[in-house]
Amino acid sequence: SKAAGRNAVRFFDPALQERALQRAALQREMRQSLRDGDFLLHGQPIVDAQGQVQGMEALLRWQHPTRGPVSPVQFIPLAEESGHILALGQWVLEQACARLVAWRQDPQRCHWTLSVNLSARQLRQPDFVAQVRAVLTHSGADPRRLKLELTESQLLHDVEDTIGKMEALAALGVQFALDDFGTGYSSLAYLKRLPLAQLKIDRSFVRDVLDDPNDAAIARTILQLAQSLDLDVVAEGVETPQQFEVLRAMGCRLFQGYHFGRPQPL
Ligand code: C2E
Numbered sequence: 001s002k003a004a005g006r007n008a009v010r011f012f013d014p015a016l017q018e019r020a021l022q023r024a025a026l027q028r029e030m031r032q033s034l035r036d037g038d039f040l041l042h043g044q045p046i047v048d049a050q051g052q053v054q055g056m057e058a059l060l061r062w063q064h065p066t067r068g069p070v071s072p073v074q075f076i077p078l079a080e081e082s083g084h085i086l087a088l089g090q091w092v093l094e095q096a097c098a099r100l101v102a103w104r105q106d107p108q109r110c111h112w113t114l115s116v117n118l119s120a121r122q123l124r125q126p127d128f129v130a131q132v133r134a135v136l137t138h139s140g141a142d143p144r145r146l147k148l149e150l151t152e153s154q155l156l157h158d159v160e161d162t163i164g165k166m167e168a169l170a171a172l173g174v175q176f177a178l179d180d181f182g183t184g185y186s187s188l189a190y191l192k193r194l195p196l197a198q199l200k201i202d203r204s205f206v207r208d209v210l211d212d213p214n215d216a217a218i219a220r221t222i223l224q225l226a227q228s229l230d231l232d233v234v235a236e237g238v239e240t241p242q243q244f245e246v247l248r249a250m251g252c253r254l255f256q257g258y259h260f261g262r263p264q265p266l
């Protein structure tokens with residue numbers, strides 16, 4: 001039939017096949033790069049309303065030996081699919097805690113927090129709490145300086161299990177931030193049950209906050225919601241002084257984006 005013919009064409013689509021091969025190659029090379037030390041951590045400042053640095057977000061970088069830099073937007077989903085994210089995530093956590101310990105000797109940085117992105121797969125590990133506790137203990141990092149960033153979709157997976165793990169880590173002093181807020185399927189009902197310290201307004205709402213009344217309304221609503229739940233808010237992706245001013249006037253107190261600093265090697 002015509003439909004089967006189309007399927008056959010799609011099956012042998014050289015572009016699709018090329019992409020599948022590319023993914024497989026990247027997954028293989030990821031394992032090698034983990035061994036060779038081709039991953040590194042960048043840090044991007046998170047600042048207060050006066051522009052003073054309050055902390056950093058750790059952002060993973062892959063310096064591929066032949067392909068050059070590969071974006072985390074490309075390799076994180078592959079790492080999640082293959083399971084490499086577990087080793088990578090562990091490495092990120094270790095590096096982050098080592099940074100925190102180094103900052104402690106530095107009067108300019110000793111009060112900074114370091115935010116680390118978590119993938120759903122890490123959180124689903126039955127011994128996730130023990131893993132984080134072990135890294136904290138071995139490094140000697142202060143748990144109160146470590147912030148873990150989760151997205152809404154990650155929380156939806158197994159709410160009760162996730163809350164239990166978050167509470168166990170929060171009891172140590174570890175803080176949690178809800179990343180890309182506003183883009184997922186947030187259930188306001190359980191938002192208040194989570195031991196959260198922070199919401200991060202996704203940069204898609206910040207980008208047009210000056211021109212698009214809908215985005216401005218969303219930003220304002222998130223800030224009001226956070227205030228009533230007693231949560232901090234970070235506006236992500238602030239690129240201009242005008243965006244900074246508008247968000248500050250709405251009551252936002254924490255900011256991140258190219259206007260304040262691009263990710264730099266930690
Ligand atoms: P994210 O957690 O939302 O991180 C913020 C992203 O926005 C970063 O992209 C950052 O470089 C970018 N960004 C910051 N300020 C601006 C701005 O003013 N304008 C624009 N256009 N972009 C800005 P990056 O570094 O490419 O990371 C992309 C995503 O990859 C992250 O999004 C996060 O979801 C994921 N990721 C990065 N590092 C890790 C990691 O260690 N573990 C996991 N699981 N995911 C990571």
Ligand code: CA
Nearest residue numbers: 057117149179
């Ligand atoms: Ca993040």
Ligand code: CA
Nearest residue numbers: 179180200236
């Ligand atoms: Ca984000």
Ligand code: CA
Nearest residue numbers: 179180202203
């Ligand atoms: Ca994002």
